[in-house]
Amino acid sequence: MSVGTENAVAIRLEGVHKSFGRLAVLRGIDLDVARHEVICLIGASGSGKSTMLRCINLLERIDAGRIEVDGEEITSEYVNANRVRRHVGIVFQAFNLFPHMTVLRNITLAPREVLGVRREAADAAARQLLERFGLESKETEYPDRLSGGQQQRVAIVRALAMNPDIMLLDEVTSALDPELVAEVLNVIRSLAEAGMTMVIATHEMGFARDIADRVCFLDAGVILEQGPPGAIFTAPQHERTSQFLQRIIEAGRL
Amino acid sequence: MKGEPRGSRMLGRHRGVVLSTASTVVFFGLIVLFVARAPGTPLIRQRFFDWAHLKDAFPSVASGFLLNIRIMFTAEAMILVLALLLAIVRSLPGPVFFPFRLVTIAYVDLFRGIPLILVLFLIGFGVPALSLPGISGYDVVTYGIVSLVLVYSAYVAEVYRAGIDSVHESQTAAARSLGLSRWKALRFVVLPQAIRRVVPPLLNDFIGLQKDTALVSVIGPIEAARQAENYGSQTFNFAGYVVAAFLFVVMTIPLARFVDYLLARGRRRRQAGGVR
Numbered sequence: 001m002s003v004g005t006e007n008a009v010a011i012r013l014e015g016v017h018k019s020f021g022r023l024a025v026l027r028g029i030d031l032d033v034a035r036h037e038v039i040c041l042i043g044a045s046g047s048g049k050s051t052m053l054r055c056i057n058l059l060e061r062i063d064a065g066r067i068e069v070d071g072e073e074i075t076s077e078y079v080n081a082n083r084v085r086r087h088v089g090i091v092f093q094a095f096n097l098f099p100h101m102t103v104l105r106n107i108t109l110a111p112r113e114v115l116g117v118r119r120e121a122a123d124a125a126a127r128q129l130l131e132r133f134g135l136e137s138k139e140t141e142y143p144d145r146l147s148g149g150q151q152q153r154v155a156i157v158r159a160l161a162m163n164p165d166i167m168l169l170d171e172v173t174s175a176l177d178p179e180l181v182a183e184v185l186n187v188i189r190s191l192a193e194a195g196m197t198m199v200i201a202t203h204e205m206g207f208a209r210d211i212a213d214r215v216c217f218l219d220a221g222v223i224l225e226q227g228p229p230g231a232i233f234t235a236p237q238h239e240r241t242s243q244f245l246q247r248i249i250e251a252g253r254l
Numbered sequence: 255m256k257g258e259p260r261g262s263r264m265l266g267r268h269r270g271v272v273l274s275t276a277s278t279v280v281f282f283g284l285i286v287l288f289v290a291r292a293p294g295t296p297l298i299r300q301r302f303f304d305w306a307h308l309k310d311a312f313p314s315v316a317s318g319f320l321l322n323i324r325i326m327f328t329a330e331a332m333i334l335v336l337a338l339l340l341a342i343v344r345s346l347p348g349p350v351f352f353p354f355r356l357v358t359i360a361y362v363d364l365f366r367g368i369p370l371i372l373v374l375f376l377i378g379f380g381v382p383a384l385s386l387p388g389i390s391g392y393d394v395v396t397y398g399i400v401s402l403v404l405v406y407s408a409y410v411a412e413v414y415r416a417g418i419d420s421v422h423e424s425q426t427a428a429a430r431s432l433g434l435s436r437w438k439a440l441r442f443v444v445l446p447q448a449i450r451r452v453v454p455p456l457l458n459d460f461i462g463l464q465k466d467t468a469l470v471s472v473i474g475p476i477e478a479a480r481q482a483e484n485y486g487s488q489t490f491n492f493a494g495y496v497v498a499a500f501l502f503v504v505m506t507i508p509l510a511r512f513v514d515y516l517l518a519r520g521r522r523r524r525q526a527g528g529v530r
């Protein structure tokens with residue numbers, strides 16, 4: 001974010017703690033994400049994957065520790081969250097498209113209202129993105145007229161329209177019918193190939209193995225184990241990791 | 255349904271029409287017969303529904319009704335704005351806005367609790383009596399409108415608030431995650447959805463307001479109900495009230511049907527899985 005300095009570390013989490021009431025969800029998360037790196041976060045449901053991503057996007061306030069984006073501490077009191085969020089896109093499991101707006105308006109809302117881009121320019125940029133992801137015929141549709149896969153691709157395009165340096169993806173295929181998963185994963189794959197820095201919470205282990213530079217296993221509020229996918233998936237070091245992977249295999253997802 | 259021959263379903267539908275027509279004719283026929291034979295009927299007809307009196311009363315009552323309409327639209331426009339402001343302030347999060355929230359809560363509690371007629375007396379008689387420069391010199395119609403706005407804003411603010419609360423917080427999260435400020439998230443994402451959802455109850459309150467414009471007459475304005483009263487006291491006939499009642503009903507029916515239509519449309523949309 002600091003102009004001109006290409007920081008090698010895109011995101012840094014140091015001792016991040018987050019509780020909801022008495023429930024301690026994150027209990028000391030340490031993680032460095034390098035520029036252009038793709039990290040897959042795995043872990044049981046309820047292990048805090050979403051919470052961690054929401055903390056990086058400042059949708060949750062952390063209780064202790066610090067988070068840096070491009071070398072700037074974003075968790076300090078004085079940081080304008082809106083400015084940080086322009087550089088960090090997030091896509092949610094439930095799409096969260098704006099149901100009262102057309103696809104095009106969903107995408108151009110933030111560029112126009114936050115960045116002040118003129119309407120024609122914002123529309124043109126949005127159309128280009130829609131075309132890139134095979135959605136060019138959908139710009140005048142409302143979200144409820146699209147399939148789940150199309151909605152999620154629109155949600156990704158909406159985040160991309162802000163030209164973020166970093167994308168956070170929170171189980172973006174979990175709400176989709178199986179036959180729609182591939183089209184969304186292909187979009188993410190193309191982002192990875194284009195060098196986007198990404199942190200991806202996912203249950204798609206095959207996909208994680210394919211795409212991740214590094215896999216982090218979240219358990220009991222900490223990153224219990226991390227490493228290249230080959231290592232994590234074939235030779236997990238921790239009992240808890242192999243138990244988790246075992247359950248995933250039994251569920252037929254690896 | 256599928257296996258049923260087409261012919262019998264058509265027949266079934268015709269049978270429904272025939273049956274409902276027959277039942278309607280018999281039902282209302284019996285009522286008319288009963289009423290016509292009732293002992294008070296000629297007197298009622300003469301006092302309430304005498305055609306000459308109805309025609310005679312109509313011009314003055316109708317001209318009074320124009321004032322009701324003016325009061326209604328002026329008040330409604332102000333209510334929609336003031337109530338929205340109240341609802342927005344009440345939904346502001348965080349400790350800094352606590353006193354503001356407190357004020358709106360107190361306002362709503364107060365003006366929902368006081369009967370409209372008391373507010374009319376307090377404003378319509380009380381404020382002029384203060385002889386304060388700037389606020390005491392207005393005409394009675396203005397004080398009537400102010401009273402309606404004060405009371406109805408409290409109700410309508412609650413309607414708006416229910417709408418705002420009904421928009422899932424994930425919508426705000428999505429808007430904020432794109433860098434929109436709290437205000438812009440509210441303006442572009444939350445409020446449009448909230449308002450769409452509360453249009454039917456808002457229109458219902460609008461119907462209530464239409465009728466309550468008649469109450470304003472207690473502080474002086476010569477609107478339809480007061481004109482009817484004048485007619486009655488001059489002629490000892492109630493036809494003026496009937497004319498006024500008729501005008502109010504004619505005004506509210508289109509709105510009521512429109513509310514029905516919106517509700518039915520909302521239901522269809524929800525069943526179709528849409529949220530728009």
Ligand SMILES: Nc1ncnc2c1ncn2[C@@H]1O[C@H](COP(=O)(O)OP(=O)(O)O)[C@@H](O)[C@H]1O
Pocket residue numbers: 020023025043044045046047048049050051052
């Ligand atoms: N806003 C919240 N209020 C209270 N509890 C929450 C909230 N968000 C998440 N939690 C709880 O925190 C835990 C972690 O949730 P989450 O981060 O969604 O896990 P995951 O994404 O790994 O499934 C869960 O037990 C969840 O119920």
Ligand SMILES: [Mg+2]
Pocket residue numbers: 049050051170171
């Ligand atoms: Mg989650």
